[in-house]
Amino acid sequence: MEEQYVVDTWQYVLSTHARAMCALERELGDRHGLGPSEFEVLDRIVLHDRKLRIQELCDEVHLSQSALSRVVARLEKASLVTRVVCDADRRGVYVSITDEGRTRHAEALPTHRAVLKQVFTDALTS
Amino acid sequence: MEEQYVVDTWQYVLSTHARAMCALERELGDRHGLGPSEFEVLDRIVLHDRKLRIQELCDEVHLSQSALSRVVARLEKASLVTRVVCDADRRGVYVSITDEGRTRHAEALPTHRAVLKQVFTDALTS
DNA sequence: AGATAATAGTTGTTTGTGCACTTAATGCAA
DNA sequence: TTGCATTAAGTGCACAAACAACTATTATCT
Numbered sequence: 242m243e244e245q246y247v248v249d250t251w252q253y254v255l256s257t258h259a260r261a262m263c264a265l266e267r268e269l270g271d272r273h274g275l276g277p278s279e280f281e282v283l284d285r286i287v288l289h290d291r292k293l294r295i296q297e298l299c300d301e302v303h304l305s306q307s308a309l310s311r312v313v314a315r316l317e318k319a320s321l322v323t324r325v326v327c328d329a330d331r332r333g334v335y336v337s338i339t340d341e342g343r344t345r346h347a348e349a350l351p352t353h354r355a356v357l358k359q360v361f362t363d364a365l366t367s
Numbered sequence: 368m369e370e371q372y373v374v375d376t377w378q379y380v381l382s383t384h385a386r387a388m389c390a391l392e393r394e395l396g397d398r399h400g401l402g403p404s405e406f407e408v409l410d411r412i413v414l415h416d417r418k419l420r421i422q423e424l425c426d427e428v429h430l431s432q433s434a435l436s437r438v439v440a441r442l443e444k445a446s447l448v449t450r451v452v453c454d455a456d457r458r459g460v461y462v463s464i465t466d467e468g469r470t471r472h473a474e475a476l477p478t479h480r481a482v483l484k485q486v487f488t489d490a491l492t493s
Numbered sequence: 494a495g496a497t498a499a500t501a502g503t504t505g506t507t508t509g510t511g512c513a514c515t516t517a518a519t520g521c522a523a
Numbered sequence: 524t525t526g527c528a529t530t531a532a533g534t535g536c537a538c539a540a541a542c543a544a545c546t547a548t549t550a551t552c553t
Contacts, residue, residue, distance in 0.1 A: 258384040259429035261377065276539085303386075304541095305541055305542080310504085311504095330500090331547080332501040333501060354370060392541090404510095422530095434509075436534090457531095458531040459530095
């Protein structure tokens with residue numbers, strides 16, 4: 242693998258990530274009261290259309306288990322998800338989305354996609 | 368632009384960024400006592416091969432001005448760079464790399480590239 | 494069965510980052 | 524020159540994230 246390819250790709254990833262994250266934080270935050278991590282968790286649950294274990298979420302969003310635990314705690318406090326102990330394995334916790342959570346996610350989804358589309362478009366034309 | 372393209376690209380960026388950042392933090396930290404941001408700043412100065420203004424660095428690394436100010440402060444404390452007030456515009460600050468900084472950067476460079484190469488290779492084969 | 498290891502999730506602590514604000518210097522207009 | 528806006532950089536504060544330590548439950552081994 243070429244050195245220059247590695248450096249260029251990394252530069253692309255860094256710059257895209259920074260601009261998209263920044264824009265998502267602003268837009269999702271201002272318009273829907275959600276952080277990128279909060280949205281991501283809701284999005285995963287909606288995508289799978291079922292309750293998920295913390296660890297399953299851990300595999301999909303790029304957060305440590307402890308960070309994820311706190312994201313879920315914030316979401317629960319905002320009544321967007323509920324936590325229930327799994328009775329097959331009582332160590333585990335299922336996270337379900339509430340109706341309010343579904344609504345909020347549905348509202349935020351177009352914003353999320355629009356921001357990304359904008360960022361990727363800008364990346365091509367600059 | 369296709370919705371699916373946007374979602375997939377974003378997923379790629381998120382996952383690559385997370386894995387590379389995590390690995391860089393670990394390897395650069397353990398082996399060279401540098402964070403990714405610290406390395407990035409040193410790398411930019413070496414690349415340009417001259418002292419740079421804080422704001423010039425700001426355009427190249429993806430950090431806020433305040434975060435950058437603190438990175439430079441940490442680097443200065445570690446004697447890897449020096450800060451001198453620009454006498455043309457006395458608001459500005461030049462950041463120069465020290466010999467020790469050059470040495471440390473030269474040591475860390477192969478690690479940095481190797482980590483990225485590894486991450487990108489894994490991404491292709493998984 | 495009892496002891497030990499392993500796993501799921503939460504909590505304490507530290508650290509890096511962004512935002513808003515401050516300080517200092519420069520540019521510009523009347 | 525004076526007054527005011529602008530720009531460069533640093534600082535106080537709040538917050539999210541990672542790491543390590545902890546609790547509770549389950550699996551394993553003798």
